[in-house]
Amino acid sequence: MREGSSPLIRREDYTAPAYWIRSVDLTFDLDPAKTLVVNRMQVERNPAVAAQALRLDGEELNLTRVLVNGDSVSFRVENQQLVLDNLPETPFTLEVRTTCAPEKNTQLSGLYTSGGGFFTQCEAEGFRRITYFLDRPDVMATFSVTLKADATKYPVLLSNGNLVEQGTLDGGKHYAKWVDPHPKPSYLFALVAANLVCREQKIRARSGREHLLQVYVRAGDLDKTEHAMNSLIASVAWDEARFGLSLDLDRFMIVAVSDFNMGAMENKGLNIFNTKYVLANPATATDADYAGIESVVGHEYFHNWTGNRITCRDWFQLSLKEGLTVFRDQEFSQDLVHSPSARAVKRIEDVRTLRQHQFPEDAGPMAHPVRPDSYVEINNFYTATVYDKGAEVVRMMQTLVGRDGFARGMTLYFQRHDGQAVTCDDFAQAIADANPGSALATHLAIFKRWYSQAGTPRVQARGHYNADARTYTLELSQQGLPSPGQPTKEPWVIPVAMGLIGPRGEHLPLQLVGEDAPVGTERVLVLHEERQRYEFTGLDVEPVPSLLRGFSAPVLLEDHLSDADLLHLLAHDADPFNRWEAGQRLALNRLLGAIRTGQALHLDAAYIEAMRSVLRHPTLDAAFKELVLTLPSEGYLAEQLEEVDPQRIHQVREAARLQLAQALHHDWEWAFETHQVRGGYSPDPVSAGQRALANLALAYLCLGASVTHDPVWPGRTYQRFKDATNMTDRLGALSALVNSHAELAEAALQRFHALFRDEALVIDKWFALQAAASEKDGRVFARARQLLSHPDFSLRNPNRARSLITALCFMNPAAFHRTDAAGYVFWADRVLELDAINPQLAARVARAMDRWKQLAEPYRSAAREAIARVAARAELSNDVREIVTRALA
Numbered sequence: 001m002r003e004g005s006s007p008l009i010r011r012e013d014y015t016a017p018a019y020w021i022r023s024v025d026l027t028f029d030l031d032p033a034k035t036l037v038v039n040r041m042q043v044e045r046n047p048a049v050a051a052q053a054l055r056l057d058g059e060e061l062n063l064t065r066v067l068v069n070g071d072s073v074s075f076r077v078e079n080q081q082l083v084l085d086n087l088p089e090t091p092f093t094l095e096v097r098t099t100c101a102p103e104k105n106t107q108l109s110g111l112y113t114s115g116g117g118f119f120t121q122c123e124a125e126g127f128r129r130i131t132y133f134l135d136r137p138d139v140m141a142t143f144s145v146t147l148k149a150d151a152t153k154y155p156v157l158l159s160n161g162n163l164v165e166q167g168t169l170d171g172g173k174h175y176a177k178w179v180d181p182h183p184k185p186s187y188l189f190a191l192v193a194a195n196l197v198c199r200e201q202k203i204r205a206r207s208g209r210e211h212l213l214q215v216y217v218r219a220g221d222l223d224k225t226e227h228a229m230n231s232l233i234a235s236v237a238w239d240e241a242r243f244g245l246s247l248d249l250d251r252f253m254i255v256a257v258s259d260f261n262m263g264a265m266e267n268k269g270l271n272i273f274n275t276k277y278v279l280a281n282p283a284t285a286t287d288a289d290y291a292g293i294e295s296v297v298g299h300e301y302f303h304n305w306t307g308n309r310i311t312c313r314d315w316f317q318l319s320l321k322e323g324l325t326v327f328r329d330q331e332f333s334q335d336l337v338h339s340p341s342a343r344a345v346k347r348i349e350d351v352r353t354l355r356q357h358q359f360p361e362d363a364g365p366m367a368h369p370v371r372p373d374s375y376v377e378i379n380n381f382y383t384a385t386v387y388d389k390g391a392e393v394v395r396m397m398q399t400l401v402g403r404d405g406f407a408r409g410m411t412l413y414f415q416r417h418d419g420q421a422v423t424c425d426d427f428a429q430a431i432a433d434a435n436p437g438s439a440l441a442t443h444l445a446i447f448k449r450w451y452s453q454a455g456t457p458r459v460q461a462r463g464h465y466n467a468d469a470r471t472y473t474l475e476l477s478q479q480g481l482p483s484p485g486q487p488t489k490e491p492w493v494i495p496v497a498m499g500l501i502g503p504r505g506e507h508l509p510l511q512l513v514g515e516d517a518p519v520g521t522e523r524v525l526v527l528h529e530e531r532q533r534y535e536f537t538g539l540d541v542e543p544v545p546s547l548l549r550g551f552s553a554p555v556l557l558e559d560h561l562s563d564a565d566l567l568h569l570l571a572h573d574a575d576p577f578n579r580w581e582a583g584q585r586l587a588l589n590r591l592l593g594a595i596r597t598g599q600a601l602h603l604d605a606a607y608i609e610a611m612r613s614v615l616r617h618p619t620l621d622a623a624f625k626e627l628v629l630t631l632p633s634e635g636y637l638a639e640q641l642e643e644v645d646p647q648r649i650h651q652v653r654e655a656a657r658l659q660l661a662q663a664l665h666h667d668w669e670w671a672f673e674t675h676q677v678r679g680g681y682s683p684d685p686v687s688a689g690q691r692a693l694a695n696l697a698l699a700y701l702c703l704g705a706s707v708t709h710d711p712v713w714p715g716r717t718y719q720r721f722k723d724a725t726n727m728t729d730r731l732g733a734l735s736a737l738v739n740s741h742a743e744l745a746e747a748a749l750q751r752f753h754a755l756f757r758d759e760a761l762v763i764d765k766w767f768a769l770q771a772a773a774s775e776k777d778g779r780v781f782a783r784a785r786q787l788l789s790h791p792d793f794s795l796r797n798p799n800r801a802r803s804l805i806t807a808l809c810f811m812n813p814a815a816f817h818r819t820d821a822a823g824y825v826f827w828a829d830r831v832l833e834l835d836a837i838n839p840q841l842a843a844r845v846a847r848a849m850d851r852w853k854q855l856a857e858p859y860r861s862a863a864r865e866a867i868a869r870v871a872a873r874a875e876l877s878n879d880v881r882e883i884v885t886r887a888l889a
């Protein structure tokens with residue numbers, strides 16, 4: 001843990017570095033208890049900055065020697081920095097020798113051990129835990145790295161770039177030397193020394209260049225690497241085809257490690273991945289896992305250009321690479337599917353994630369702009385706002401300049417900035433400059449408020465039809481709520497994709513007053529003032545507006561549509577996103593009504609019939625049906641309320657689920673029977689959609705049986721669980737049993753554990769399923785607490801810790817928010833325990849309480865007390881301290 005408390009770092013305080021490090025030569029003598037690092041740097045003064053001491057960052061290092069041009073010099077260590085005065089005016093060599101203890105590194109930042117091997121994670125500030133350095137992204141150096149280690153324990157020695165030399169050493173050791181020709185910031189450094197095997201494939205790129213692709217895993221996992229390799233090959237091809245960006249390396253490696261704080265890391269040429277985003281075979285991974293692997297492999301690969309070739313000037317610009325790269329991985333996954341409806345399914349899933357994670361963040365104590373103004377611990381700002389809202393900002397740029405215009409903008413961005421460390425402003429400027437006359441170029445200064453203003457804008461829409469004039473007037477207005485440090489907001493540029501739908505479901509031609517002719521049946525209105533009016537003309541019938549199609553901007557829309565309008569959109573909207581949204585809104589209206597009034601929920605025939613006709617629809621995709629028939633989550637419902645009683649929300653949502661189960665019983669039976677996938681497993685979207693719908697049907701059928709006590713469906717479900725030939729079906733059946741509290745659930749859980757005891761990622765699912773199960777009489781919470789002492793549970797492995805804690809504290813509001821406050825005690829205890837092991841992870845868990853101020857009593861007071869208990873702990877990391885301080889502010 002770091003000593004002392006760290007100050008607030010401010011964006012406006014940025015200054016260029018006083019020195020440049022042009023090249024680094026690192027030698028590692030790897031030993032779990034004591035690794036020796038010899039670091040030789042070529043350093044020169046930055047003439048643009050006033051002469052001053054050189055201050056190198058370091059953390060938890062033992063310093064043994066410092067030489068300048070080969071001579072020992074005087075130095076001091078101050079605030080964890082190595083400080084050198086009186087340095088030569090001309091470029092010089094600086095050699096620093098340190099040791100560190102990888103096996104004691106439980107934070108998993110810097111150099112650490114996992115499963116008997118060595119791995120690194122340097123973003124954002126982990127490199128300083130390996131050696132003293134200017135550990136900031138605007139200092140870029142070429143790296144040459146020599147690894148020495150025991151040859152039997154660590155047969156594979158990897159670092160960035162190209163392998164230039166290898167051989168044996170005395171004492172059973174061997175070595176390898178790697179050279180990375182591309183200058184890079186320290187956060188992109190990586191090394192691996194472990195006992196691994198690899199799947200490899202040579203590919204020839206469009207350019208004709210040959211590349212070697214490798215996926216490294218532990219010996220038993222080779223049969224789970226095919227999908228990751230295929231995803232990598234598809235990523236290379238996609239970036240060439242869509243953006244003309246080809247792989248700039250002879251060799252591109254992915255390494256899987258089971259102890260990892262995040263999803264994966266884009267180190268130059270040596271991506272290091274959480275095993276969760278590499279390993280998959282049909283028996284152990286679900287369709288969702290396959291999709292996650294595809295998008296994370298794509299994401300890290302795409303960083304090679306957006307992140308590595310052009311990197312961030314400082315960490316406030318994190319969204320420059322993350323927002324853009326999330327946008328790119330979303331587009332990649334959409335482009336891999338061919339039907340428009342499968343693209344829409346992916347878009348709906350992405351928006352659901354945004355609303356479930358980013359919207360609450362933007363409304364809570366951690367709200368911050370996409371480009372933050374300050375932080376205490378940068379690791380706390382790898383957030384849904386920087387990533388997912390950042391991706392929406394890039395998507396809006398593409399909407400405003402068109403797909404081709406956006407590609408031109410990317411080309412200009414690389415022409416201008418390849419090899420540089422730049423800012424979000426540089427990116428927006430390039431996209432705008434490549435598209436003169438576009439709405440983005442015209443309103444660029446206002447558009448950039450998306451980078452500087454926190455909070456989700458609220459958009460009001462009011463329409464009025466004038467039958468005599470045959471016009472429809474749409475008035476759009478926008479408003480921003482205060483957020484921490486930002487009491488007032490100015491208008492944003494909000495692209496509103498829209499259409500007008502007539503009474504027979506026809507899509508009406510869109511002609512604004514003053515235009516000679518209609519411009520198609522869909523267009524993008526660009527709201528850039530507080531209030532704007534649009535008058536559509538030539539309309540013989542009163543339309544229903546379909547606004548914000550495809551979720552064209554990350555805003556909260558209040559469109560004042562009636563139930564009848566929503567039913568109309570659900571039946572006829574050509575935009576699948578809005579069709580889904582209409583279905584969700586119909587459900588929301590009913591559920592929120594019951595939650596607010598305290599009256600019993602009764603799902604009316606109109607709603608039930610609408611759901612039945614979606615379910616039975618002859619042409620809609622199964623995947624889309626599954627999304628429509630899934631009710632808004634308890635978390636999303638909570639976000640719509642002024643005051644939140646999590647137990648009431650759960651009660652009402654469960655009542656709705658039961659009514660859907662009963663009213664549509666025969667339809668669920670039909671859906672289950674008719675959506676069986678035959679033949680071998682394939683994760684393609686059509687088969688995955690069928691499995692998703694069949695699993696939803698099964699969940700409803702078991703739920704229905706839980707009140708009729710009819711044993712047929714639980715029995716069939718148990719049989720399906722046993723006979724399943726893939727994890728999606730097996731987990732779907734298990735989940736149906738567990739969530740309906742069927743008697744057979746216990747036997748199934750035991751059997752599942754016995755079958756997969758040696759598959760860590762599957763055991764994670766086993767914990768998560770139990771901790772996220774639908775709460776009933778406190779049984780789920782009691783079970784989760786018991787699972788803490790299960791022999792397979794551990795806080796040291798982040799995936800395992802998350803499988804239980806995240807599932808309970810984030811994904812299961814009804815089990816977590818208890819009137820006896822036991823959930824909050826559980827939370828505080830885990831945060832404190834984790835903080836001593838892994839502050840980054842502890843700070844993530846700490847955020848489960850972000851929205852405590854929204855809670856009704858007695859939850860609210862109990863929550864405050866629990867947060868205060870954590871905050872009162874003296875020896876708290878900066879990571880957790882920043883989160884709880886903001887929560888209490």
Ligand code: ARG
Nearest residue numbers: 123124262264265266379382
């Ligand atoms: N850049 C990585 C990505 O692909 C995330 C690494 C974050 N690591 C951290 N310690 N905060 O998104």
Ligand code: ZN
Nearest residue numbers: 299303322325
């Ligand atoms: Zn990323």
